[in-house]
Amino acid sequence: xxxxxxxxxxxxxxxxxxxxxxxxxxxxxxxxxxxxxxxxxxxxxxxxxxxxxxxxxxxxxxxxxxxxxxxxxxxxxxxxxxxxxxxxxxxxxxxxxxxxxxxxxxxxxxxxxxxxxxxxxxxxxxxxxxxxxxxxxxxxxxxxxxxxxxxxxxxxxxxxxxxxxxxxxxxxxxxxxxxxxxxxxxxxxxxxxxxxxxxxxxxxxxxxxxxxxxxxxxxxxxxxxxxxxxxxxxxxxxxxxxxxxxxxxxxxxxxxxxxxxxxxxxxxxxxxxxxxxxxxxxxxxxxxxxxxxxxxxxxxxxxxxxxxxxxxxxxxxxxxxxxxxxxxxxxxxxxxxxxxxxxxx
Amino acid sequence: xxxxxxxxxxxxxxxxxxxxxxxxxxxxxxxxxxxxxxxxxxxxxxxxxxxxxxxxxxxxxxxxxxxxxxxxxxxxxxxxxxxxxxxxxxxxxxxxxxxxxxxxxxxxxxxxxxxxxxxxxxxxxxxxxxxxxxxxxxxxxxxxxxxxxxxxxxxxxxxxxxxxxxxxxxxxxxxxxxxxxxxxxxxxxxxxxxxxxxxxxxxxxxxxxxxxxxxxxxxxxxxxxxxxxxxxxxxxxxxxxxxxxxxxxxxxxxxxxxxxxxxxxxxxxxxxxxxxxxxxxxxxxxxxxxxxxxxxxxxxxxxxxxxxxxxxxxxxxxxxxxxxxxxxxxxxxxxxxxx
Numbered sequence: 226x227x228x229x230x231x232x233x234x235x236x237x238x239x240x241x242x243x244x245x246x247x248x249x250x251x252x253x254x255x256x257x258x259x260x261x262x263x264x265x266x267x268x269x270x271x272x273x274x275x276x277x278x279x280x281x282x283x284x285x286x287x288x289x290x291x292x293x294x295x296x297x298x299x300x301x302x303x304x305x306x307x308x309x310x311x312x313x314x315x316x317x318x319x320x321x322x323x324x325x326x327x328x329x330x331x332x333x334x335x336x337x338x339x340x341x342x343x344x345x346x347x348x349x350x351x352x353x354x355x356x357x358x359x360x361x362x363x364x365x366x367x368x369x370x371x372x373x374x375x376x377x378x379x380x381x382x383x384x385x386x387x388x389x390x391x392x393x394x395x396x397x398x399x400x401x402x403x404x405x406x407x408x409x410x411x412x413x414x415x416x417x418x419x420x421x422x423x424x425x426x427x428x429x430x431x432x433x434x435x436x437x438x439x440x441x442x443x444x445x446x447x448x449x450x451x452x453x454x455x456x457x458x459x460x461x462x463x464x465x466x467x468x469x470x471x472x473x474x475x476x477x478x479x480x481x482x483x484x485x486x487x488x489x490x491x492x493x494x495x496x497x498x499x500x501x502x503x504x505x506x507x508x509x510x511x512x513x514x515x516x517x518x519x520x521x522x523x524x525x526x527x528x529x530x531x532x533x534x535x536x537x538x539x540x541x542x543x544x545x546x547x548x549x550x551x552x553x554x555x556x557x558x559x560x561x562x563x564x565x566x567x568x569x570x
Numbered sequence: 571x572x573x574x575x576x577x578x579x580x581x582x583x584x585x586x587x588x589x590x591x592x593x594x595x596x597x598x599x600x601x602x603x604x605x606x607x608x609x610x611x612x613x614x615x616x617x618x619x620x621x622x623x624x625x626x627x628x629x630x631x632x633x634x635x636x637x638x639x640x641x642x643x644x645x646x647x648x649x650x651x652x653x654x655x656x657x658x659x660x661x662x663x664x665x666x667x668x669x670x671x672x673x674x675x676x677x678x679x680x681x682x683x684x685x686x687x688x689x690x691x692x693x694x695x696x697x698x699x700x701x702x703x704x705x706x707x708x709x710x711x712x713x714x715x716x717x718x719x720x721x722x723x724x725x726x727x728x729x730x731x732x733x734x735x736x737x738x739x740x741x742x743x744x745x746x747x748x749x750x751x752x753x754x755x756x757x758x759x760x761x762x763x764x765x766x767x768x769x770x771x772x773x774x775x776x777x778x779x780x781x782x783x784x785x786x787x788x789x790x791x792x793x794x795x796x797x798x799x800x801x802x803x804x805x806x807x808x809x810x811x812x813x814x815x816x817x818x819x820x821x822x823x824x825x826x827x828x829x830x831x832x833x834x835x836x837x838x839x840x841x842x843x844x845x846x847x848x849x850x851x852x853x854x855x856x857x858x859x860x861x862x863x864x865x866x867x868x869x870x871x872x873x874x875x876x877x878x879x880x881x882x883x884x885x886x887x888x889x890x891x892x893x894x895x896x897x898x899x900x901x902x903x904x905x906x907x908x909x
Contacts, residue, residue, distance in 0.1 A: 391772070422764065427737075440772075440775060474848055474849065479874060508818075532826065
């Protein structure tokens with residue numbers, strides 16, 4: 226059985242930006258360390274004149290060469306040690322808004338994606354990745370999506386809010402259509418892509434990263450995105466799963482008020498399109514009553530040291546004996562295989 | 571037994587603003603309707619913005635929902651088996667104005683209107699005061715007015731004046747609330763234009779409910795209950811099904827910082843949460859404990875949380891042991907609101 230880590234990370238480094246081409250090189254992020262008033266030193270990227278953080282969310286339980294993908298063999302060896310067959314790689318820098326400048330966004334996304342494709346080319350089975358799209362310019366985003374599909378990407382990275390739009394906004398419909406055609410799911414990952422809301426909420430992780438994703442997932446379901454795009458798969462990544470019962474309850478109070486709709490207690494458990502990455506400290510027997518067996522996946526948050534990080538999450542799930550072994554197999558293998566479209570691998 | 575409806579509403583009308591000072595009349599909200607008459611409801615016009623008057627339980631008589639006929643309202647409460655209702659506003663569910671003078675005028679007038687209504691039946695009603703948060707120089711005076719005129723709580727939205735409720739901007743409010751023995755009541759609502767406008771077409775989940783759950787998390791995470799050890803906090807009209815998620819998340823964050831996490835985070839922080847009858851209450855109680863749940867009907871409204879029979883249903887459906895139901899219907903709201 227091939228276990229799939231549905232949420233692992235890379236830490237961007239200087240090499241990430243070596244793929245900038247031509248005049249885009251002027252947008253190269255500059256690493257900087259700042260002595261903060263607290264007495265601590267913090268690391269940032271300078272991007273488009275802004276200090277962009279997140280460079281200190283580093284899991285010290287991983288080696289630098291592994292988390293920055295400087296040594297692929299080292300990463301793969303570590304994956305062997307922790308019992309992980311495949312990792313789906315998400316970014317670190319882009320967990321927050323990075324720029325409002327479409328040209329900078331396009332340049333950075335292109336470089337990041339080419340770096341990721343290069344990494345994938347070293348082990349096409351075990352290292353898959355989520356593409357970062359320049360969503361400020363949708364036509365370019367679609368070009369990038371098509372390119373990534375042929376270069377190992379198995380998902381589209383999105384945050385709870387993207388650009389200046391909520392996720393059910395028609396602005397994204399062409400993306401959802403093309404993602405459906407390419408059999409690439411939308412991974413709504415813990416994070417936010419809008420400066421204004423992020424700053425208003427003080428960048429507070431629970432609010433801007435977790436609740437925004439739950440809100441985005443809720444709005445996509447309530448506004449019928451799965452029905453409008455029946456081949457699209459949508460996942461909520463790195464926000465745990467303990468909120469699932471709340472979401473299902475709330476949706477079922479709202480559905481009957483919508484024209485032609487009725488309550489759907491099985492909105493998740495009966496869906497083939499909706500997925501959620503859980504954590505080992507979720508009350509899984511309870512969550513499963515609402516999510517069903519075919520919805521949950523799990524990730525380690527490899528490379529990070531935040532609230533969701535649990536390097537040995539996959540092994541722990543197997544060992545803790547809380548749920549039926551056949552459901553564990555689904556969470557570790559079948560469900561992420563289905564979500565990320567890895568069946569053909 | 572005194573059954574307390576911990577979350578009922580009044581629908582404001584033109585007379586709500588009769589208490590404005592002469593100098594404030596320019597800020598008076600007006601009721602306006604679309605000229606094409608397509609909308610089944612009208613709007614408040616205030617400071618150049620319109621606020622739909624759509625969340626109205628139209629099955630209730632006007633006199634009961636606008637509290638112009640208290641005997642009608644009380645008769646209905648008797649039919650529902652409710653002894654006391656704590657009244658929340660409707661107008662202030664959304665952000666109203668960025669102008670401190672407008673904000674002060676509408677909050678002061680609303681508070682005086684409510685005080686005058688409630689003083690006619692103080693045993694049957696309590697009310698929450700709306701604080702003028704953009705005019706901190708008037709805050710103490712207004713809170714004192716509320717305390718002396720029967721207010722049993724202070725209304726807050728999940729976000730206020732473009733700030734999170736853990737912001738030091740509100741510390742003075744919390745200090746005064748503690749001194750006056752008035753709880754803060756964080757109601758499903760949003761007082762920040764930034765996020766309210768961003769989620770313009772959201773039906774209330776992201777802009778109202780999640781804003782309040784975020785407030786709960788931020789207040790606990792930033793130690794507001796420890797800083798103000800007499801402050802009671804209510805989380806109102808967002809159901810209770812979310813508690814386990816917030817508790818799981820907080821527990822992880824506390825552990826990462828080497829901080830011990832309370833066994834019962836609600837009880838130890840004097841936090842009360844309104845539940846709904848469709849919550850999985852047996853599961854919720856594992857996290858909330860028996861002493862910190864209350865319940866409301868959302869009387870007067872027609873939104874997602876409205877359940878006019880909620881209190882009777884909780885009693886009759888027999889899901890919970892009778893002593894626990896008694897606590898939710900009586901002991902807990904009495905303790906929270908100081909009734």
